[in-house]
Amino acid sequence: MGLMTFRIGSVLCGAIRKPYGIRRETRRSGYVVKNMIDIGIALADAAADVVGCDRLEYGLTPPAQLGILISLLYTKYPALEAISGSLAFTVNDKKADPSTVLSQGDEVAIVPINP
Numbered sequence: 001m002g003l004m005t006f007r008i009g010s011v012l013c014g015a016i017r018k019p020y021g022i023r024r025e026t027r028r029s030g031y032v033v034k035n036m037i038d039i040g041i042a043l044a045d046a047a048a049d050v051v052g053c054d055r056l057e058y059g060l061t062p063p064a065q066l067g068i069l070i071s072l073l074y075t076k077y078p079a080l081e082a083i084s085g086s087l088a089f090t091v092n093d094k095k096a097d098p099s100t101v102l103s104q105g106d107e108v109a110i111v112p113i114n115p
Contacts, residue, residue, distance in 0.1 A: 037062050037104040039069060047087060047110040050079045060102065066091060067098030069108065080110075088113050 041056040048054040058069060066089060074081035089096050090109045102108070 035062060036060065037064060037102065037106075039064070039102055040105075040107045041069075041073075042107065042109045044109070044111045046083055046112060047080060050083065051077050062103075064102045065098060066096050066100040066102060066108065069102065070098060073110075086113055087111070 036059045039058045039060060041058065043051055043054050043056065056073075058072065060069065070089065074084070080087075088111050090111065091100050091102065091106050093107075093109070096108075
């Protein structure tokens with residue numbers, strides 16, 4: 001396997017197999033974006049059904065906030081936004097709001113709100 005390049009807002013769905021090294025920059029419109037952060041997303045129940053898998057991985061440019069990630073998800077999966085009232089977001093197993101700053105390797109979980 002060669003080097004893997006993450007683009008701004010790129011997404012991988014399903015099992016992720018990373019090669020020995022990950023290229024930490026990408027060219028977009030002639031600009032080089034460096035120091036991208038990898039964010040894992042675990043989806044449960046209805047969120048996983050809507051998206052079609054239970055695990056996503058996004059590459060984002062820092063500083064990235066949870067709200068930016070949520071916007072990207074809702075743009076890519078409009079049906080996810082339709083059920084947003086029944087979903088909660090956590091970052092590294094702690095309840096989070098849209099202003100939460102994301103760091104390299106953070107794990108975001110999208111879980112149902114308990115009635």
